[in-house]
Amino acid sequence: MPLLLFIGSIILIILDQLLKLYVTNNIALGSVHELIPGIVSLTNITNTGGAWSIFSGNIFFFYLVTVIAVIVIIYMLKKAKKGMIIYPIGLVLLLTGTIGNAIDRFTKQAVTDMFNLEFMNFAIFNLADIYITFGVIFLIIYLLFLDKDS
Known part of the structure; x- marks a missing residue:
């Protein structure tokens, strides 16, 4: 992984953790604070599952999936073509x-x-979820439009 991507990753992780710390320290669990009225609010919830609380309470499943995902992604990064x-x-x-x-x-x-x-019924999410979503979008764009091997 190029140094710039590594540094960017560290900065994004820090931002994610700082926002989570801010929310847990300043917004009561379950309460809602308008950020942009009618568009997005900040709330403080905890999720023991994945997206949309899927597999809630199965923390060891998520430990396993996380370890496997990190290993696979690092492997794919090492194999990535210039x-x-x-x-x-x-x-x-x-x-x-x-x-x-x-x-x-x-x-x-x-x-x-x-x-x-606020404008749609959607799962409550965090910065890390946004990173994952954009990562998937970038990979789909690459695979559909830019990958010369497929």
């Missing part, structure tokens, strides 16, 4: 989001989520 930067950026975002949520799971046995989209 050139198309979107592919390693996608992988680094996946890794960064996985590590951000793993820190919560390993230290608190739950992930702190805070962003609530």
Whole structure:
């Protein structure tokens, strides 16, 4: 992984953890604070599962999936061809989001989520989830439009 991507990943993990710390220290569990009225609010919830609380309470499952995901992503980063930067950026975002949520799971046995989209019924999420989502989007773009091997 190029040094710049590594440094960016560390910065994004720190931002994720600082926001989670801010939310847990300043917003009561379960309460909601408007951030942008009608669009997004900040709340403080904990999630013992994955997206949409899938597999809630199965923390050891998430420990296992996290360890496997980190190993696979690092392997894929090492095997990444030089050139198309979107592919390693996608992988680094996946890794960064996985590590951000793993820190919560390993230290608190739950992930702190805070962003609530007011204009639609959607799962409450955090910065690490955003990193994972954009990582997947970048990988899909790469695989569909840029990968010359497929």
